[in-house]
Amino acid sequence: MSDEPQNTAALSASKGSRLCIEIITLFPEFFTSFLQTSLLGKAIANGLVAVRCTNPRDFAPGRHRQVDDSPYGGGPGMVLRPEPLAAAIEAAEQKRGRTHRILLSPSGRLFNQSCAARWAEAGRLMLICGRYEGVDERIAQLFADEVVSIGDYVLSGGEAAALVIIEATTRLISGVLGRAESIVEESFSYGRLEFPQWTRPPVFRDLAVPDILVSGNHALVARWRRREALRRTLTRRPDLIERHPLTEEERSMLAEIELTDPQRGGRG
Ligand code: SAM
Numbered sequence: 156m157s158d159e160p161q162n163t164a165a166l167s168a169s170k171g172s173r174l175c176i177e178i179i180t181l182f183p184e185f186f187t188s189f190l191q192t193s194l195l196g197k198a199i200a201n202g203l204v205a206v207r208c209t210n211p212r213d214f215a216p217g218r219h220r221q222v223d224d225s226p227y228g229g230g231p232g233m234v235l236r237p238e239p240l241a242a243a244i245e246a247a248e249q250k251r252g253r254t255h256r257i258l259l260s261p262s263g264r265l266f267n268q269s270c271a272a273r274w275a276e277a278g279r280l281m282l283i284c285g286r287y288e289g290v291d292e293r294i295a296q297l298f299a300d301e302v303v304s305i306g307d308y309v310l311s312g313g314e315a316a317a318l319v320i321i322e323a324t325t326r327l328i329s330g331v332l333g334r335a336e337s338i339v340e341e342s343f344s345y346g347r348l349e350f351p352q353w354t355r356p357p358v359f360r361d362l363a364v365p366d367i368l369v370s371g372n373h374a375l376v377a378r379w380r381r382r383e384a385l386r387r388t389l390t391r392r393p394d395l396i397e398r399h400p401l402t403e404e405e406r407s408m409l410a411e412i413e414l415t416d417p418q419r420g421g422r423g
Contacts (some may be wrong), residue, residue, distance in 0.1 A: 160250065172205040173276075173328045175333050177247045177254050177281040178317055179240065181222065185314040195322065198331045206321070207247065211235070214242035223287050232288035244281065254281035256300045257320070259313035260289065263302035263327025266320060268343035274320075275327040282320060306334035346399025349386045350380035382408040386416070 178186065190206055198204040215222045216238075222375055223233035248254060255277045274280050283294070288328070295302055305316040326332055342349040353364040367379045385405050388395050401409060 161272055169386070173201055173203050173326060173330070174277070175205040175251065175279045176321060176325075177251070177279070178206065178208045178284065179243050179281065180210060180314055180317070181207055181210060181212055181286055182284075182312065182314055183210055189318055189321075195325055198325060198328070201330075203328060203330050204325050207251070209243045210246040211239035211243040214246065215239040223395065226239075226288060232290070234288050235285060235290045235294075235318040237291040237293045237297075240290065241281065241298065244283065244298055247281065248415070252279055254279040254338070256281040256298050258283045258290065258295050258299035258302045259285060259304070259320075260295075260302050261304050261307075261309050261318045263304040265307075266303050266305045266316075266323075268323070271320070271323040272325045272327055280324070282313070282317040284317055300325040343395075345383045348392060348393055349387075349393070350384040350386065381405075382411065385409065386412050 158161070180186070186206070186208060190196065195204065199206060211222050212220050213234075222235055222239045224235045224236050226232070244256070255274065257274075257280065259282060283299070303316075303320075306321050310316060327338060331340060338344060340349065353368060357364050357369070365379075367375060370376065381404070385401075385408050390411075
């Protein structure tokens with residue numbers, strides 16, 4: 156019985172990693188190409204990030220290694236039994252140490268950028284993926300440090316949610332992205348969406364790049380970007396403005412936005 160399926164064990168270094176992620180999943184193959192690709196693939200190859208999968212099915216009893224059963228009280232579908240999940244969690248931690256354990260569930264608290272920032276510093280993280288109708292409640296009671304959802308919709312399993320969390324979290328680890336500034340200015344990092352971006356060519360299908368971006372005046376460009384970030388946030392995510400009140404500068408920008416564009420932003 157192995158808790159390190161060939162395909163993912165080969166992807167991980169762990170000694171000295173900034174973040175070690177343990178995934179409890181019935182489908183370790185889900186992660187294979189994801190963990191080998193692009194910036195995350197490089198971070199794993201360089202030993203900055205380590206990822207291990209443990210499959211509860213390896214700990215399920217009997218010839219059929221059944222991991223699920225029908226729900227008490229009746230109802231459709233099957234629920235993951237607690238014993239194989241508990242054994243998988245304990246085996247991973249016995250080998251490599253205690254983790255910050257996150258149970259993935261649509262009924263959890265919503266994942267956001269500040270969770271990603273917090274978990275990037277956690278050292279050891281565990282993502283527990285449910286399937287079918289979900290997970291026996293005793294797993295949440297006995298093991299979960301947090302129960303987390305990635306959004307108000309229902310996926311078929313926790314694996315896609317784990318991918319989202321791994322990508323959002325690991326890119327905040329120093330050395331994973333090329334330039335630290337790309338994190339600082341991004342959407343959500345200061346309670347606003349990111350400003351719009353353009354690249355070459357200067358005119359595409361009659362749409363020209365805003366003059367200010369080719370003016371060479373860095374201070375004016377920076378202010379213009381802060382204003383456009385505010386405009387976009389007002390239009391698309393007014394809830395962010397409620398949670399992160401306007402700064403003094405943004406108050407004057409708001410006046411400018413309303414003066415020039417009472418609808419606040421064309422096609423959003
Ligand atoms: N019956 C459950 C409900 O209505 O809340 C849905 C179970 S879902 C089909 C199966 C598994 O997918 C869950 O146990 C969870 O691990 C994962 N999952 C589904 N949606 C998710 C979401 N929005 N965020 C995180 N995990 C999710």
